[in-house]
Amino acid sequence: MATLRDQTDQSTALLELLEQTACSFCDGGHLVQEQYKGNEAVVCSSCGTPGAQVWNCQ
Template identity: 50%
Template sequence: MQSIDSSMEHELREHLAGQPCAFCDDGRLTAGTYKGNTAMLCTNCGTPTVQLW
């Protein structure tokens, strides 16, 4: 697993924000926290698509 610096993390979050959820039809990705990790979560179903730690 490769570690990324904070600027890469920010760029990844910016790129994914607003993208459609892969797990439901109605959600979009937004930054949040999942099990204590920074994550991109679905606004509708809450499923994490990406976790960063």
């Protein structure tokens, strides 16, 4: 079973992979890492829509 640290590392890696990809909700935006409603996320730099977010499981 994965430990909380392993899950955190995997979540961070996922967000890093998605960072700088094109936004699928608008033209011209790209995903950047930031907080979204208290969760770590990648959010569009143009429209603000989250592409992915990771809920804190602590």
